[in-house]
Amino acid sequence: MIRREYIRRGPCQPSNYTFPKTKRNFVRKWFEKYKPWLEYSIEKDAAYCFVCYLFKNDSACGGDAFVNGGFRTWSKSSAFDKHVGNHMSAHNNAMKNFDIFNKQKSSIACCFEKFTNEAKSDYRIRLENSIEALRFICLQGLASRGHDESGKSLNQGNYLELVKIFTKRDKNTPRAPVLKTPGNCTLTSPDIQRDIISVFAKETTKKIIEELxxxxxxxxxxxxxxxxxxxxxxxxxxxxxxxxxxxxxxxxxxxxxxxxxxxxxxxxxxxxxxxxxxxxxxxxxxxxxxxxxxxxxxxxxxxxxxxxxxxxxxxCFAHQLQLTLIAVAKKNVDCSELFDSLAILLNVIASSPKRKEIFRDKQAEHLEKALQMGEVASWSGLNQEKGLNRPGDTRWGSHFKTILSVFSSFSIVLDVLEAIGDFCDGLELVKVEKRHILCEHLILFSLDN
Structure with missing residues (x-):
């Protein structure tokens, strides 16, 4: 920044100044002859090299009089030409650095880094479309990711589909569609989505504090x-x-x-x-x-x-309401029997790591059969391993989730109970079979009603 300010002002060349007269004095025509670099200090009555002062290499030899103390031996005017020297002199090297510094925008390095106005416009359009799509998704509480976001998918999820709609709506910017952008600058990756949502969160929190x-x-x-x-x-x-x-x-x-x-x-x-x-x-x-x-x-x-x-x-009133609802539900015979049976079922299946492993193995077998028959789709993030949710006494909604998890894995639960029965004998086998039959009837009864 200091160099740029010096260059903006240029070398000090007082044109109307009357130079002190001694046996020899500074000649004004030297400004014309050595205009790009020669400057004169009125205070010190000395000549300096503007270019060497800014760009001379510290290890270069020669020309120190025009940089440090200043040149005052006016009778030796040949010293100016001697300071310039040959094409490899310290002064000429400083001149090269001076020209390069002034022409940074045309250098190769700068050409690689700078963006054209068209590229900047496209980038801004893509960013605005990404922000608008995520703002709508967050406002509506929707999922941004899709189960299949590949280029061949007919539905790539809420976020990508919204970005494509927002991009196509502006007919004056045909360059902007995401599919035609550089692969590393689509602004649609999960990391970019998280960054934008993080900014939403910070700005929302800022507004809350301002409202408070x-x-x-x-x-x-x-x-x-x-x-x-x-x-x-x-x-x-x-x-x-x-x-x-x-x-x-x-x-x-x-x-x-x-x-x-x-x-x-x-x-x-x-x-x-x-x-x-x-x-x-x-x-x-x-x-x-x-x-x-x-x-x-x-x-x-x-x-x-x-x-x-x-x-x-x-x-918390909601917490009191949850406790009241659970207490009332336990007084109902059908509800009490149903959730007691579900509790027994969960205890039987998840009572040991061995039985949990049986459940995971049966789940993998059912998933493999479903994939072979085309009943479920395969994609990254799909078909995750699931367990049976246990209900919580203070969360009535957790009981509903428990029922749903048992319904969705009902055939797997039956296979697990049969596998557990194969390893049991005597009284324990009878207990497992009774629990098996009781749970099956209760759950089917709840489905019918």
């Missing part, structure tokens, strides 16, 4: 294990916006090593701190009912109230 505007808020927190059995805690904010409406906004989800109250409090505090919020602004808490959450001594509720006494706790 430093006011008071309540927090809603809950934790649950994901598919990899890692505990994840989600945090929501509840506050009154500028229009006077009560709103709830999802702030984020973080991994916690355990579900102790101290760990959860540290995770909440860190998540708030990242978004420039503090526990002192909390005026309400909403959790479920375990002791680590609502405990009056070391529960999460008490730990937060120690820092913010006005953060009153309210037992």
């Amino acid at each position: 505007d430093g006011g008071f808020f309540g927090i809603l927190a809950d934790e649950s294990a994901d598919i990899a059995y890692k505990e994840q805690m989600s945090l929501c904010l509840r506050y009154v916006d500028k229009r006077g409406a009560v709103v709830e906004r999802f702030l984020g989800i973080v991994h916690v090593g355990n579900t102790t109250s101290l760990t959860l409090k540290a995770a909440i505090q860190q998540l708030l701190l990242v978004n420039s919020l503090t526990l002192s602004s909390v005026r309400g808490q909403g959790y479920d009912g375990p002791s680590n959450m609502r405990g009056s001594i070391n529960g999460l509720k008490s730990l937060i109230m120690n820092e913010s006494p006005c953060a009153y706790y309210v037992h």
